Amino acid sequence: MTTLLIDMDSVIVDLMSAWCRRYNADWNDNLTPEDILTWEWEKYVKPECGRRIYQYLDEPGMFLHLEPLPHAIEVLERLSNRYEILIVTSSRRTAMAEKDAWVTRHLPFIGRKNLILAHRKDRICGDLLFDDAPHNLESFQRTGRTAVAMDYPYNRQVACLRVKGWLEFEQLIHRLFPESGGGGGGEHDGAAQDSSCHCGRRAGGDQRRDLGEADGTGSGGGRSG
C-alpha cells in the first residue's frame, strides 16, 4: 500500500495563525502568516522580540489547542481508506505529549500509533512527504521521492509540487497514485498489513514533472510572488 507521510504543524494544524495571534497580542504588532517570507521568523518580528518569538512554541497548551486547517480532517479520513497515513512531525520536547493528544482526539482513524516524532523525515519510509518546511521538502526530494509543499510564502523557493489546501492535495494524490487500493490504514491494521518499504521510489515516474506543468501545481523554480 502506498504510504503518505504527512507533516503536522502548518499542514494539518494551523500553527501559523495561532503563533501570530500570540505574538501580536504581546508585542502590539499586526504580523500575518503572509508576512513571513523565510523560515527565520525572527527577521519579521519587532527587534525587541527577536528570537523570543520561538519561546511561544514552549508554552503549555500551544499545540494542544491548535485548529485544524480547512478540510484537513475530512480529507485525511478519506485518504486513510486508500493509503497508509503516517503523521511525521518534528517536535520540541514540551510539545510531544500535546501532539499525541491532538492526534488521538482529532484523528482517531489514524491514531497515535501512526504518529512519528522525527527531525530527519528523509529517513522515514514512505512514498511521499507533505510538508511546509523548506529543509524537509528539499532533503526528502534528495532521496528520489516526491515532496509536496503546503504553499506558504516562506517555502516558495523550493522547486517541488505544491498545493494551496487539502482538497487540492487530495486530487493530486489520486492522480499520483491511482493504483493504490483500499484496505485502510488506521491504528489497528495500518503498518501491519504491508511492511514493505518504498524508499527511493518516486510517484509515477515522471508524473511529478508532468502533473506540475499540466495542472499548475508545480512551483517551477523560484518564488512566484
Ligand SMILES: [Mg+2]
Ligand atoms: Mg510543518
